[in-house]
Amino acid sequence: MPRTNLNDIMIFMAVVDAGSFIAGGQAMGLSRSAAGKAVIRLEDRLGARLLNRTTRTLSLTDEGRMFYERGLQILASVDEAEASVAGQNSTPRGVLRLTVPDAFGRLVVLPLLEKYLRAWPDIQVEVSFTDRLADIVEEGFDLAIRIGATATASDIRLVSHVIATYKARLCASPSYLAERGEPGDIDDLAAHDCLIFAGRNQRQGWRFRGEGGPWVKAQGRSRLRLDSAEAIRDAALAGLGIALLPDFLVADDLVTGRLRQILTDLETDDAKIVTLYLDKRLLEPRVRRFVDLIVEELGRRGQSTGPRR
Numbered sequence: 111m112p113r114t115n116l117n118d119i120m121i122f123m124a125v126v127d128a129g130s131f132i133a134g135g136q137a138m139g140l141s142r143s144a145a146g147k148a149v150i151r152l153e154d155r156l157g158a159r160l161l162n163r164t165t166r167t168l169s170l171t172d173e174g175r176m177f178y179e180r181g182l183q184i185l186a187s188v189d190e191a192e193a194s195v196a197g198q199n200s201t202p203r204g205v206l207r208l209t210v211p212d213a214f215g216r217l218v219v220l221p222l223l224e225k226y227l228r229a230w231p232d233i234q235v236e237v238s239f240t241d242r243l244a245d246i247v248e249e250g251f252d253l254a255i256r257i258g259a260t261a262t263a264s265d266i267r268l269v270s271h272v273i274a275t276y277k278a279r280l281c282a283s284p285s286y287l288a289e290r291g292e293p294g295d296i297d298d299l300a301a302h303d304c305l306i307f308a309g310r311n312q313r314q315g316w317r318f319r320g321e322g323g324p325w326v327k328a329q330g331r332s333r334l335r336l337d338s339a340e341a342i343r344d345a346a347l348a349g350l351g352i353a354l355l356p357d358f359l360v361a362d363d364l365v366t367g368r369l370r371q372i373l374t375d376l377e378t379d380d381a382k383i384v385t386l387y388l389d390k391r392l393l394e395p396r397v398r399r400f401v402d403l404i405v406e407e408l409g410r411r412g413q414s415t416g417p418r419r
Contacts (some may be wrong), residue, residue: 121148123181202396203232209244210255213340254386274408275380276356281369286349303351304330305342318376356381
């Protein structure tokens with residue numbers, strides 16, 4: 111049986127990425143008609159419809175989604191082959207696509223990008239600043255940086271590494287504590303408003319332990335749930351409740367007294383900074399250099415860093 115034309119696969123991938131035959135064809139230097147014929151050839155060869163077509167939109171069928179993911183693996187294998195020949199020390203080039211938590215991204219990652227772009231002039235960077243858990247494969251990101259969220263056992267495509275840890279601080283504004291009182295122990299949190307991080311697929315849990323004791327889950331009320339760490343900080347500053355946030359976000363507020371740390375005798379979970387990327391034997395130089403830079407910078411700041419691939 112004849113082998114599928116690799117160029118037809120590339121055209122299909124370009125059409126999916128661009129969201130139309132016109133834009134996908136242009137990305138490959140082809141007309142809309144030529145791009146459409148290439149996808150039809152591929153569908154005929156596979157005996158399956160890959161795209162649902164309407165007059166205005168394109169969407170992947172289940173078979174198309176599966177084939178697109180395999181196409182990403184093919185492209186990754188090509189990148190690996192090039193990297194294995196050129197060596198991992200080759201000059202980074204191309205577009206680095208990142209998804210990073212909003213507050214951590216702006217406070218920590220964004221200042222590093224100036225150094226990264228200056229060091230590697232052939233690099234372009236696209237960054238999504240969001241606390242939403244983006245799908246790295248579906249949305250085409252090279253690298254995700256997250257706080258606490260690692261790859262799940264069901265997602266064998268991703269590799270996760272803890273690159274740094276920050277202490278989490280339980281804190282509230284002086285105005286909130288003056289009105290509601292300061293909790294004396296974990297049980298007192300049940301009578302307080304706790305500002306909880308909650309997104310579509312995740313919800314923050316609070317747990318603490320005293321010296322030498324077991325971890326205990328807090329039972330605080332959660333009347334206000336937010337999907338942004340920065341919004342939780344703002345809500346705490348406004349006196350809306352008690353927040354548990356990493357110290358990179360609230361360190362200045364604690365120093366100036368805008369927030370006060372409470373229950374300081376209890377240990378909290380560390381806020382782990384995690385990188386996630388597609389499981390590959392070799393990382394592209396643009397990804398490897400950026401990971402090296404952020405680990406080096408966090409280490410210089412005295413953050414605890416973990417092993418890297």
